[in-house]
Amino acid sequence: MALRLHRVDSRPVIQLEQVTKTYPKASRPSLDNVSVSIEKGEFVFFIGPSGSGKSTIIKLLLHEITPNKGRVIVNSKDVTSMRSWKRPHFRRSIGCVFQDFRLLPNRTAYENVAFALEVIGKTKAVARRVVPEVLELVGLGGKEHRYPHELSGGEQQRVAVARAFVNRPLILLADEPTGNLDPDTSIEIMRLLDRINRTGTTVVMVTHDSNIVNQMRRRVIEIESGRIVRDQARGVYG
């Protein structure tokens, strides 16, 4: 009962209302009349075969693309009608991790994370205080001054997670974060994302790694051909 009350009170941090997105020149929509609501602090998997429209959701949430129909609401802001000049500030409340890490090869782990702070106007002093802390949190203490090519894939992804989390975003989006990693390393990254989730950060993860989904037992939303075919609270890959 208490749980239900809590749910009614809190506003969803992410809301897709009857969203349809058709890319130009595509024969069928990538997302077809999709409605999803994600509460603050949830951990959600989007699963489905390649081309099912999972990554389109990430792009919509980042305001990289706009839907043809419907509304996308993130942090109670209507992303659909957001002017493009407001996008940079909006993005600061969202952390993002990708399959290919997207680290800067000519910068150390520390510099990669500090770069993300400095380009949004934080001072070097702030970076000196915050960056070692977050690198410690992701388990890279002592490897701050290694370059990406001196780190393993799992360690590189940890740097990427640190960079995504250093601003304490409300939402962490992860687009196949374990796609390039072996199973053991993948589990470690998932533990890390779980720990970040426990700080109250909403985590939205797109994946087709069935092992991971089955182990985590979190909410699973399955998409096929642009439609939601399953939405299960403690789901498995199925």
Place this chain on the structure above:
Amino acid sequence: MRMKYVLSEVLVGLWRNVTMTIAMIITMAVSLTMLGASGLMYRQVNDMKDLYYKNIQVSIFLSQEVTDQQRTDLETQLKSDPLVKEVLYVNKDEAYKRFQEMYQDAPDLVNAVKPDQLPESFRIKLVNPEQYKNIYDQYKDTAGVDEIVDQSRLLDKIFDILTAIQNIALAAAVVMAIAALLLVANTIQVAAYSKRREVAVMKLVGASNWFIQAPFVLEAVVAGLIGALLGLVALILAKYLLFDGSLQALEGLLSPVSWGDILFVFPFMAVIGGLVSAVTAWVTLRFYLRV
């Protein structure tokens, strides 16, 4: 710290692609020199026009059979004409005196002409010398008028030549400017490509658009300003070598180019060079980075 970051990015950017940077600066410099030169010529031609037109007269020669009535009618008409500033009547004796003075080196010619043969005339100064045509149309058919001669038509030929040179310089400036624009666009594209990873991360973590664009735009502006400075140097050299050197013989005809004139056109060159580069870079980035 952010200013320091932006400035160091600008220097690194200019140095990374140094051959392209040099090409960009040179075309920019040539274009701006041409622009400055045509600006100087514009001032020059205007100065000369002021100087010459002030002293220009229109002569209305009267026919031999002109009656006293016609002459006084014409004089009152001219004096009440709003286009006319001054009217001076020259009778046959005075005309002969002037003729003698003008051709005193050719006594044979002077002896061959009798005072009676020279026409009397009105010498008039116009309020605006360029309205000669109106005067001509108005008086050419008036009774007693033989011929209307305008000195400014001769000068117009000289000014036509100067204006043509000015236009050629301006055209060259435009053509070079197009080349400079394309080079700026290309340089900015190369710079943006070599920094595509940084730009992608900056967009991802929410760096503001101006912060992403500033280093690229400033890179182009710095190149434009260096181009303008080189253009200034070129104009100074041109004054030394041409006006104070080989063209000095024409000094009586051409009014001299002063250092003040050159300093006057330089700010225009700098502003145009910087602004055009900035806009080109910005537009290129909008297409290329989609920020």
